[in-house]
Amino acid sequence: NAGVTQTPKFRVLKTGQSMTLLCAQDMNHEYMYWYRQDPGMGLRLIHYSVGEGTTAKGEVPDGYNVSRLKKQNFLLGLESAAPSQTSVYFCASSASNTRFSYEQYFGPGTRLTVT
């Protein structure tokens, strides 16, 4: 049981390049999330999904796209990377969104640098 895994762990992009971050979970969770973590700002929600085939915008969605074609996978895409997207990206999943089951499980993170 690997929990939540993220690929890659590190990446350096030039401005304007594109890339996809992959998140996979093996806990059969319905909900999945992408966050970015910047110094002094905690985690901010980029996009989330409440089930296979669904996605929704979070707090800071601009410049990112997501897809959830399979329940276990949640992809985060950057179509044209900008230096402002330099950050650490975390994927998380949870069994549900109800009050008593809302524990989120986090992946190890992807450190992205855009030059």
Place this chain on the structure above:
Amino acid sequence: AQSVTQLDSHVSVSEGTPVLLRCNYSSSYSPSLFWYVQHPNKGLQLLLKYTSAATLVKGINGFEAEFKKSETSFHLTKPSAHMSDAAEYFCVVKWTGGFKTIFGAGTRLFVKA
């Protein structure tokens, strides 16, 4: 607007002394409250959560937190710090009836030998 405030950006304690990490949130009906810990270059791990049962919540590694509705606080404590507790700690609040979850900015805990 809903908000979560961690009152200290960093806290430094000596090994064996008590730890107090403070968290306040904006008042609202029935929040769920969480503390997560993040060790360097790692993901976040749940320490404990409050979801309207007992107001004193015990978590892993000897941590506990008390929900005080009148003070809208959820402070994290530990009686005796260990070197392995050095990490960043996040207070997280979810308000029922909505999807939104808000993370505090984090408190970095330093433990001196």
